[in-house]
Amino acid sequence: MFRSPIIASLTRHKLTTLLLVLQVSLTCAIVCNVAFMIAHRAAQLHTASGVAEDELVMIDSTDLDQDAQPLARHDADLAALRTIPGVRSAAAVDALPYNHNDWGNGIGIAKDAPARAVATAFNGTPGELATLGLHLVAGRDFHADEYVPMDSAHDWSGIDHVPAAIVTRSLADLLFPGQDPLGKSIYPGDNAARIVGVVDHLARPYLHEDASNEYATLLPMLPDSNTVTYVMRTAASDRSDVLKRAADVLNRLHGNRILRHARTFAELRSSYFEHSRTMIGLLLAAALGLLAVTAIGIAGLVNFWVQQRRRSIGIRRAVGATRGDILRYFLGENLLIVGCGVAVGSLLTYALNALLMVHDEQARLPPIYLMIGAAALCMLGQLAVLGPAVRAAAVPPVTATRSG
Amino acid sequence: MPGYYFLLAILSLKRNKVITALMIVAIGLGIGASMTMMTVLHVMSDDPLPGRSAQLFVPVIDPKPVHEDKPARAAADDDLTWPDAAYLLHAARADKQAAMAAGILPIQPQQATAHPFFESGRYVTADFFSMFGTPFAAGRGWTQQEDQDHARVVVLNAALNRKLFGAASGVGQVIRLKNTDFRVVGVLDNWQPQPVFYAQIDEHAFGEDDQFFLPLQTALELKLEFAGRMMCWGSGGDSRSSDHCSWLQFWVQLSTPAKASAYRDFLSGYVQDQRARGRFPRHVEPHLYNLMDWLAFQHLIPDDLQVQLWLAFGFLGVCMLNIVGLLLAKFLRRSGELGVRRALGARRRDLFLQLGIESSVIGVAGGLLGLALAELGLWSVRQQPDGYAHLARMDLAMLAGTFVLAIAASVIAGLLPAWRACNVAPALQLKTQ
Numbered sequence: 019m020f021r022s023p024i025i026a027s028l029t030r031h032k033l034t035t036l037l038l039v040l041q042v043s044l045t046c047a048i049v050c051n052v053a054f055m056i057a058h059r060a061a062q063l064h065t066a067s068g069v070a071e072d073e074l075v076m077i078d079s080t081d082l083d084q085d086a087q088p089l090a091r092h093d094a095d096l097a098a099l100r101t102i103p104g105v106r107s108a109a110a111v112d113a114l115p116y117n118h119n120d121w122g123n124g125i126g127i128a129k130d131a132p133a134r135a136v137a138t139a140f141n142g143t144p145g146e147l148a149t150l151g152l153h154l155v156a157g158r159d160f161h162a163d164e165y166v167p168m169d170s171a172h173d174w175s176g177i178d179h180v181p182a183a184i185v186t187r188s189l190a191d192l193l194f195p196g197q198d199p200l201g202k203s204i205y206p207g208d209n210a211a212r213i214v215g216v217v218d219h220l221a222r223p224y225l226h227e228d229a230s231n232e233y234a235t236l237l238p239m240l241p242d243s244n245t246v247t248y249v250m251r252t253a254a255s256d257r258s259d260v261l262k263r264a265a266d267v268l269n270r271l272h273g274n275r276i277l278r279h280a281r282t283f284a285e286l287r288s289s290y291f292e293h294s295r296t297m298i299g300l301l302l303a304a305a306l307g308l309l310a311v312t313a314i315g316i317a318g319l320v321n322f323w324v325q326q327r328r329r330s331i332g333i334r335r336a337v338g339a340t341r342g343d344i345l346r347y348f349l350g351e352n353l354l355i356v357g358c359g360v361a362v363g364s365l366l367t368y369a370l371n372a373l374l375m376v377h378d379e380q381a382r383l384p385p386i387y388l389m390i391g392a393a394a395l396c397m398l399g400q401l402a403v404l405g406p407a408v409r410a411a412a413v414p415p416v417t418a419t420r421s422g
Numbered sequence: 423m424p425g426y427y428f429l430l431a432i433l434s435l436k437r438n439k440v441i442t443a444l445m446i447v448a449i450g451l452g453i454g455a456s457m458t459m460m461t462v463l464h465v466m467s468d469d470p471l472p473g474r475s476a477q478l479f480v481p482v483i484d485p486k487p488v489h490e491d492k493p494a495r496a497a498a499d500d501d502l503t504w505p506d507a508a509y510l511l512h513a514a515r516a517d518k519q520a521a522m523a524a525g526i527l528p529i530q531p532q533q534a535t536a537h538p539f540f541e542s543g544r545y546v547t548a549d550f551f552s553m554f555g556t557p558f559a560a561g562r563g564w565t566q567q568e569d570q571d572h573a574r575v576v577v578l579n580a581a582l583n584r585k586l587f588g589a590a591s592g593v594g595q596v597i598r599l600k601n602t603d604f605r606v607v608g609v610l611d612n613w614q615p616q617p618v619f620y621a622q623i624d625e626h627a628f629g630e631d632d633q634f635f636l637p638l639q640t641a642l643e644l645k646l647e648f649a650g651r652m653m654c655w656g657s658g659g660d661s662r663s664s665d666h667c668s669w670l671q672f673w674v675q676l677s678t679p680a681k682a683s684a685y686r687d688f689l690s691g692y693v694q695d696q697r698a699r700g701r702f703p704r705h706v707e708p709h710l711y712n713l714m715d716w717l718a719f720q721h722l723i724p725d726d727l728q729v730q731l732w733l734a735f736g737f738l739g740v741c742m743l744n745i746v747g748l749l750l751a752k753f754l755r756r757s758g759e760l761g762v763r764r765a766l767g768a769r770r771r772d773l774f775l776q777l778g779i780e781s782s783v784i785g786v787a788g789g790l791l792g793l794a795l796a797e798l799g800l801w802s803v804r805q806q807p808d809g810y811a812h813l814a815r816m817d818l819a820m821l822a823g824t825f826v827l828a829i830a831a832s833v834i835a836g837l838l839p840a841w842r843a844c845n846v847a848p849a850l851q852l853k854t855q
Contacts, residue, residue, distance in 0.1 A: 032755070033842060037747040039473055041740055048736045055729070082528055082538055084601045122657075171645075173661045208657055237424055244645075276528055276538055304455070304733050311448050315744035318441045322751035378725050409788055 022352045031323070032354055035355060042359025042395060045312045047129035047366035050391040052305045054383050058297050063291050066229070067115035067217030067283075068186075070151025072254045073106075075242060075261045076114065077270055080245040080276045088089075088242040089167060091272070092143065098271050099248060102263045104256035111142035112168075115221040116290040117247070123177065125235070126205040127193055135230070137189055138222040139177065139206060140169060141239040142249075148215075152236075155187060157200050157215030160238040164214075170243040171386060177207035177239065184215035184236040188229045214313070214410040225290075227379070247279075257282045309398060311343045316356075317401040320348060323408040330412055332417025341411040348407035349400055355398035360392040367391070378396045424779060431780035442784065443744050447834060449788030452738035457816075457824045459731040461796065462803060464820060465813040467724050470615040474555055475713040479674050479682060481510065484706035485665065487655050501622065501653070501668040504642075508840055511547060515688045516674035518553040521638055522546040523670050524621060524649040527719070529634075530598040531586060538588065541582055542619075542649065543634035545641035551577070551608075553675045559583075560591035561608030564637060569721070570642045576604040580612035582633035602644055604636060616813055616843025618655075619713060620673055621646075622650050623720035631810025665701065686710050738831065745835045751782055753843035762850035777840035778833075785832015789835070792828050793821075 028035050081091050092110040099108045113119045121141075124133025140146075147159045160182055168176040183204055184185045190199035190213070203210035246269075251262045261280050269278060324331070331344055367388055374380035435442040469475050482500045507521040515721055525545050530538045549557075551563035562704040564575045576599065579847075582607075583592050592606040617627040641648070646731065648669070656666030676682040696702050711719055753760075760773055803814040816824070 031754070033674060033838075034750050036752065039744055039748065041743040044736065044740050048733070048740070052733065080528060080540070082530075082600075134527065173657070175657070178657065248796055272661075274538075276541065289807075293726075295602055296806060297730075300730060301733070304737060307451060308737060311451070311737075311741055314444050315449070315747060318444060318748045319751050321750070322755050326751075326755045373495065374729075378729060 021211070022353060025294040027327075028315070028351065028354070034319065038316065038355050039359045039362060041315060042356050042399070043361075043363035043366050045308050046360055046363025046388075046391055046395055047370045049308055049395075050303050050363075050367045050387045051370050051380075051383065052301050053369075053391065054387050055142065055380070056301050057387075058381070059294050059301075063294060063298075064227065065221060065225070066219050067221040067287070068150075068152055068217065069115060069283065069289065070251060071283050072248055073151065073251050073256050073257075074149075075252060075281070076247050076249045076283070076286075077261070077264050077268070077280040078245060078247050078278045080278070081272070082244075082274045082276065083291055086244050087242055088246070089240060092241065092246055095248060096143065098267050099250055099264055099326050102260055102267060104252045106251045106262050106321050107145050107149045108248060108250045109142045109144075109146040109362060110172045110241050111140065111146055111150075112241050112247065113138060113140045113223050113248055114150075114245055114247065114249070116225070116286055117223050119247075120223040121174075123206045123235070125189070126231075127203070129205060129210070131290065132206070135189065135192055135233050137185075137206070137233040139239075140220065140234055140236045141241060142236075143240055143413070144238075147215075147236065147247075149249050151251065152217045154184075154215050154221060155218045156198075157184065157213070159215065160184070165238040167242045168239040170241070175207075177237070178209055180207065180239055180265075182214045182238055183211040184213065184217060184231045185213055185219050186234045187216055188232040189234060190216050192229070192233070203278075204235070206237065211235075211237065241275050261269055296309070297391075303379050309394075312395075313398050313402040316352065316399055316401055317405060320352065320406040321409075324348070324406045327410070328413055328417055331413045331418075332415055335413065335415035344411040344413070345407050348403055348410055351397050352403040352407075354395065357394050360395055362390070363395075364388055424775065427776045427779045428783070431783050434756075434780055435783060437693060438534045441748060441752075446791060447786065448741040448744055448786045449519060449828070449835070450791030450795055451550075452734075453792025453824065453828045454799055454833060455734035456731075457792060457796035457820070457827065458799030458803065458814075459734040460823070461800060461816050461820045462810070462814050463727060463731055465527060465815070466727070466746065466810050467616075467717075468743035470617055470715065470717075471618045471713065474675075477675050477677050478553070479676055479685070479715040480711045480713075480716045481514075481672055481685070482709040482711065483689070483693060483702070484704050484708075485668060485702055486653075486704060488703045501651070501667050502670045502672050503665050504663045504670060505665045507670045507672050509692065510674075511629060511673060513607035513688070516676050516685055518675040519673065520550040520553055521640065521670050521672050522550060522620060523634075523641075524632075525641060526647055526649045527599045527634070529582075529586075532595075532597070534559045541633045542630065543579075543636070544632045545638040545646070545648070545846050546635050547638050549675075550635065553673060554615075556613045556682060557611040559609045561593035561606070561613040562623055563608055563635075569637050569639055570786050572643045573637060574602060574640060575607045575636065577610060577635040578606055578607040579610045579614075579631065579633045581631075581637075581798045586591075597637070599634070600644070600646060601769045610635075617717070617722060619717060620671060622671065623717065623722055625724070626809055628813065630810070638659070642682075656714075666692060682710065742831055742835045742843040745784070745832070746838055749784075749836060750842060753777055753839045757843065760843060761846045761848050764846060770844045773844035774840050777843055778836060781836020781840060782829075785829055785836060787827025788832055789825060793824050796824055 094109060096108050099105060115120060121139045122136040123139055125135050125137050126133050146164060164182045166176050168174055185199060194202055199213045199216055201214050204213060219232060221231055222234055225231060238247060250260055263278055265277050298334050371383040484503060484507055485503055511521055523545050526540055526542045528538045529541050546562055548566045548569050563565060565574060568575060578592055586592055586597060591609050591766060593608050593609060595608060598605050600664055618630055619721040652669035653666055654667040661667040676685055689710060693702055693708050693814055799816045801815060804811050
């Protein structure tokens with residue numbers, strides 16, 4: 019029975035070959051899944067928040083006066099902030115994307131009906147929409163007479179009286195699929211709020227994995243607790259100047275307060291995703307480390323094999339094999355082994371993916387990752403084997419006549 | 423003989439310097455990564471209150487209406503409403519019990535020139551201190567009577583006391599929190615259990631601490647700022663005191679299993695009684711979690727860390743396969759030499775010992791490198807902003823564990839090739855020469 023010399027020779031190293039196949043398949047499984055995790059996290063890093071990220075700065079202020087009048091205080095503060103050179107507009111708000119301040123409300127579409135979704139309420143003074151740089155795709159901004167105080171001293175009961183709402187497109191699609199949401203009523207509190215506008219994107223204060231990341235309502239409610247966030251929109255180059263001046267301006271206007279978290283939106287975003295960036299770095303290091311170890315393993319192993327087979331290589335050369343033949347032999351052998359490893363690895367990859375889907379709510383791995391991973395491993399194998407194979411091809415035919 | 427074999431091993435390893443170095447680096451990396459992650463998870467799953475944790479329990483009652491969807495993660499809302507917490511406090515069926523919630527307050531230093539600042543703390547009831555065994559550097563907690571009287575008293579933690587009063591204890595002094603004067607009755611001796619197990623478990627469970635403690639009822643009366651999650655499913659009335667908002671953490675101390683079982687019955691009785699009055703429509707039985715079970719149930723350890731641990735083990739696995747393959751190829755190449763030794767009378771076990779020592783040298787070297795890399799890895803974890811980062815240190819047990827893992831990994835990796843190679847038939851190998 020004819021057997022290719024490559025296979026015949028590998029049967030003399032069954033255990034070693036098996037180990038190498040196993041190593042390649044494990045590497046394939048881990049690297050493909052890790053690559054998928056990296057891609058998923060990298061995509062999260064770049065999710066649009068919907069606000070003008072490069073033009074926003076903010077500062078938190080807490081009024082310490084015993085008989086503080088928050089509404090008047092916010093108006094006076096905002097008026098002062100707007101006088102800072104470079105400030106285009108300013109608003110007092112409670113929530114911002116990624117600021118961890120999430121007031122979620124169950125949103126029904128009929129009175130006392132069960133909630134269809136939990137959406138974050140973004141509340142602020144007139145001009146919030148323009149200050150944040152949100153993009154209206156339908157409808158209008160709020161009218162001045164639609165604003166009501168939040169009434170935070172009485173369990174935020176303003177939400178039961180708020181007459182209007184602007185919703186994100188993803189919330190509108192969920193509540194009124196296929197319909198025009200403008201003019202429809204939603205029930206964030208006890209009573210109806212009419213949808214007057216739709217914005218294309220607005221991310222919630224916490225990152226969510228799916229469409230619910232943008233379940234948000236903008237409500238015309240004036241923040242009226244002692245602590246508030248002032249947001250200012252400015253040119254990107256003016257941000258640090260504006261921030262520095264904002265603290266001075268606010269302290270000069272009213273000293274009995276605590277100012278905290280003076281930062282640009284870019285800083286807020288960067289600190290929110292810091293952990294994610296570290297994780298990407300770790301995953302990347304692990305994947306590259308695995309590939310390196312496997313490549314080194316292949317190179318080392320073939321190196322031993324070449325030393326062991328010097329005599330038979332010499333004989334083949336003596337009976338007429340060219341250097342190219344020897345080179346091709348080792349490359350072919352490697353392709354066979356890595357190919358088997360990748361084949362077994364495909365099964366392992368999806369087994370590992372299935373495990374991760376159960377434990378970590380991972381999505382199903384798209385086949386493209388496996389294809390790229392397999393091709394990369396095959397190429398890596400060829401590269402790793404190139405050095406020893408060239409050395410093997412350099413074995414002179416005269417070796418055949420020497421013993422040992 | 424082993425000494426001679428050791429010399430032989432060194433000689434043999436020197437012959438392939440690059441490959442030897444690579445094998446040591448591979449096993450070192452694998453062990454370093456695994457040990458780093460095992461140490462991080464080990465310190466994170468440590469008992470935050472050794473000696474007391476077995477007696478501490480969390481009662482969970484589900485008061486939500488029927489149509490409220492079950493949250494994707496069970497941890498989302500296991501807090502109590504004020505009426506339920508107040509009932510459990512008043513019934514006092516456990517050895518000790520306390521209700522608590524997080525708070526954040528502006529603090530006015532006594533010197534008029536100093537600027538006010540924010541500090542996080544906790545609003546608790548009287549048993550909190552004795553139940554958790556908080557160490558007092560000076561003073562004491564407060565009594566249940568003072569809870570009832572809404573006393574203006576506060577217990578400070580060490581850092582805030584130092585900030586306000588320097589080295590002296592502030593007991594007896596008056597400090598201004600928000601707009602109210604409080605009398606300092608006690609100072610804790612830097613009490614920072616990690617994780618902050620008694621709080622709502624979220625991504626801040628590690629690394630945060632409470633710097634003041636004052637009576638919960640006082641905070642409710644003065645409408646001080648609460649922090650943390652509050653879930654409501656109805657409206658009307660004051661949400662903090664209503665039966666449609668859950669936001670309180672509740673802990674009980676039950677010193678014997680019999681008491682725990684009696685407390686379970688008491689909870690069931692209460693829930694049934696309330697159900698008869700139209701509350702708790704979801705028919706979820708009340709639960710009583712032990713402290714360590716509670717932390718597991720609340721998903722204290724983030725998924726990311728689990729992934730990192732398994733990744734590290736996978737990495738170690740691939741490195742081990744790598745080394746087994748390399749050693750096998752290396753030993754088999756020496757079949758001729760080994761065959762000669764067999765023919766000259768060496769027993770299999772002699773060859774096995776010789777090759778075993780050679781792989782052990784790699785293993786020990788790799789283990790030492792792994793230990794160094796693990797320390798490096800832990801150092802880099804400590805540079806991270808995560809709350810658990812500062813805990814990432816190796817204790818003696820983990821140090822010993824690293825060494826055992828390193829030796830075990832390399833011995834397992836070395837045994838198979840050594841066993842396979844010492845099985846050469848003497849005659850056959852001589853013949854092919």
